[in-house]
Amino acid sequence: MISQLAEFFQDLGHFVTSRIDRLGLAARFAGLLLLALGVSIRRASLIVREVYFSGVRSLSIVAVSGLFVGMVLAVQGYEVLQRYGSAESLGVIVALSLVRELGPVVTALLFAGRASSAVTAEIGLMRATEQLAAMDMMAVDPLSRVVAPRFLAAIVSMPLLAAIFSTAGVIGAWIIGVQLIGIDDGAFWSQMQANVDVRIDVLNGLLKSIVFGTAVGLISVFEGYFAAPTAEGIASATTRTVVISSLSVLLLDLVLTVMMFRGLS
Amino acid sequence: MTSPHTSEMIALKDVRFSYADRSILKGVNLTIKKGEIVAIMGGSGGGKTTLLGLISGRLKPQSGSVIVDGLDVPKLNKSNLYGLRRKIGMLFQFGALFTDLSVFDNIAFPYREQTNLPEDIIRSLVLLKLEAVGLRGAKDLKPAELSGGMARRVALARAVALDPAVMLYDEPFTGLDPISVGIIGRLIKRLNRALGMTSVIVTHDLNETLRLVDRVVVLSDGKIHRDMAPEQIRTTDDPFIRQFADGLPDGPVPFHYPGPDYLSEILGR
Numbered sequence: 001m002i003s004q005l006a007e008f009f010q011d012l013g014h015f016v017t018s019r020i021d022r023l024g025l026a027a028r029f030a031g032l033l034l035l036a037l038g039v040s041i042r043r044a045s046l047i048v049r050e051v052y053f054s055g056v057r058s059l060s061i062v063a064v065s066g067l068f069v070g071m072v073l074a075v076q077g078y079e080v081l082q083r084y085g086s087a088e089s090l091g092v093i094v095a096l097s098l099v100r101e102l103g104p105v106v107t108a109l110l111f112a113g114r115a116s117s118a119v120t121a122e123i124g125l126m127r128a129t130e131q132l133a134a135m136d137m138m139a140v141d142p143l144s145r146v147v148a149p150r151f152l153a154a155i156v157s158m159p160l161l162a163a164i165f166s167t168a169g170v171i172g173a174w175i176i177g178v179q180l181i182g183i184d185d186g187a188f189w190s191q192m193q194a195n196v197d198v199r200i201d202v203l204n205g206l207l208k209s210i211v212f213g214t215a216v217g218l219i220s221v222f223e224g225y226f227a228a229p230t231a232e233g234i235a236s237a238t239t240r241t242v243v244i245s246s247l248s249v250l251l252l253d254l255v256l257t258v259m260m261f262r263g264l265s
Numbered sequence: 266m267t268s269p270h271t272s273e274m275i276a277l278k279d280v281r282f283s284y285a286d287r288s289i290l291k292g293v294n295l296t297i298k299k300g301e302i303v304a305i306m307g308g309s310g311g312g313k314t315t316l317l318g319l320i321s322g323r324l325k326p327q328s329g330s331v332i333v334d335g336l337d338v339p340k341l342n343k344s345n346l347y348g349l350r351r352k353i354g355m356l357f358q359f360g361a362l363f364t365d366l367s368v369f370d371n372i373a374f375p376y377r378e379q380t381n382l383p384e385d386i387i388r389s390l391v392l393l394k395l396e397a398v399g400l401r402g403a404k405d406l407k408p409a410e411l412s413g414g415m416a417r418r419v420a421l422a423r424a425v426a427l428d429p430a431v432m433l434y435d436e437p438f439t440g441l442d443p444i445s446v447g448i449i450g451r452l453i454k455r456l457n458r459a460l461g462m463t464s465v466i467v468t469h470d471l472n473e474t475l476r477l478v479d480r481v482v483v484l485s486d487g488k489i490h491r492d493m494a495p496e497q498i499r500t501t502d503d504p505f506i507r508q509f510a511d512g513l514p515d516g517p518v519p520f521h522y523p524g525p526d527y528l529s530e531i532l533g534r
């Protein structure tokens with residue numbers, strides 16, 4: 001009994017210290033990455049290439065998801081709003097939900113599954129096959145040549161994709177609300193225009209996306225860079241990227257939302 | 266940076282290295298002169314790749330000094346280390362070609378990263394290197410479409426792209442057919458003569474090696490055990506060398522990775 005308890009605490013202690021170790025490693029890695037960013041930023045073509053791979057390839061999944069989410073929001077929103085006789089506010093409700101919340105968050109979750117997992121696998125495999133070592137031997141720093149462009153690409157892609165998600169969502173809501181249900185077209189758009197605030201809503205949404213892009217980008221390159229150089233090692237690193245990215249996005253969203261909308265009502 | 270009065274390119278003095286608590290190198294002393302071709306032989310897991318890692322500064326010794334081209338490698342900061350590495354080429358044991366780049370772009374990589382040469386000159390240089398390894402026709406293939414021998418030759422062309430002063434080869438012959446072995450062997454020799462390169466070759470292939478090298482160094486139990494000229498190797502009755510030359514499985518170089526006694530382990534102690 002006592003020994004079982006001791007073992008439990010031992011395991012717990014081991015779990016906690018290993019997590020803290022890993023967090024320390026991540027912090028050190030982030031520091032080195034920051035140093036490498038300076039060199040990398042001057043090589044815009046590398047970043048553009050990664051934005052293409054990560055961003056453009058996520059485009060269709062993000063646009064289609066946005067369209068569906070907007071449609072569902074319209075159906076759900078209309079059902080509630082018409083009870084209070086304010087069905088023409090549908091545009092506002094949908095737009096605010098998308099711009100403030102669902103656009104940045106769902107895009108980040110989709111991005112983690114679609115693009116970041118691929119980045120982890122790619123970097124992990126490059127390491128396992130000594131491609132990063134070969135680069136290092138040619139006096140080319142893998143951090144600034146391979147890792148930093150992929151990290152920066154996530155930061156650049158995320159807000160653009162979130163904007164596309166929100167736009168597609170608004171179009172989806174318009175199709176359902178105006179075209180199918182028959183809400184007045186003018187009221188739908190004018191209410192939206194009047195009630196979506198550029199600073200409070202759009203800029204805050206943008207800020208969220210940038211923060212999510214930073215987090216998801218960092219997690220994906222970190223997991224890839226330190227993946228065990230085996231098939232299982234890369235597989236589990238890829239899984240960890242998706243799981244940790246998703247949880248981080250949701251947690252960060254809570255923190256950011258509380259900070260941004262505290263005091264507003 | 267080499268001081269004029271010395272012709273030493275690589276000098277290791279009492280180098281010790283261990284992974285965690287497993288001691289790999291236990292006091293290695295080795296001097297390699299400029300322009301020399303030296304073979305390093307030794308049992309599997311004996312620390313040969315590790316030795317190349319120490320020379321190129323990828324690993325740091327726990328003690329001892331590693332001097333390459335007059336520079337104290339473990340003490341270099343990153344930019345000086347990278348400065349030195351521009352003069353070192355390395356052929357990796359498994360090629361380490363960039364899988365997302367074509368053969369052409371793999372070889373163009375060092376030029377594009379390290380020089381400001383215009384693209385048309387880079388093109389000529391790459392074609393020149395590819396011609397030298399006989400693979401000009403394969404320039405548009407991806408590494409996945411190459412055979413092992415072809416990949417090794419592409420990797421060699423990439424490693425010598427910037428005409429390094431020192432070339433490190435990690436098992437350049439392993440897993441190749443005799444024709445490819447001959448081609449790579451001749452290439453190594455030719456590069457050495459043409460460019461005055463210093464070469465360190467880690468290898469198991471004694472026959473091919475003896476035709477190439479000026480010296481053979483045998484690494485065993487973490488130390489340099491033998492250091493002889495090729496002619497001596499052919500005639501010596503040293504059990505160490507004979508084991509390699511004649512391909513005997515067990516002898517002074519153990520076949521087994523250290524472990525508990527076989528009989529007691531199999532009988533469950």
Ligand SMILES: Nc1ncnc2c1ncn2[C@@H]1O[C@H](COP(=O)(O)OP(=O)(O)OP(=O)(O)O)[C@@H](O)[C@H]1O
Pocket residue numbers: 284289307308309310311312313314315316
């Ligand atoms: N990253 C590492 N971590 C821990 N131990 C390692 C690591 N790399 C190599 N080793 C160990 O160090 C020893 C020497 O490895 P090394 O690769 O230098 O051998 P080698 O002489 O090149 O062998 P081979 O001829 O099989 O390539 C091996 O026993 C290996 O188990």
Ligand SMILES: [Mg+2]
Pocket residue numbers: 313314315358435
């Ligand atoms: Mg080796």
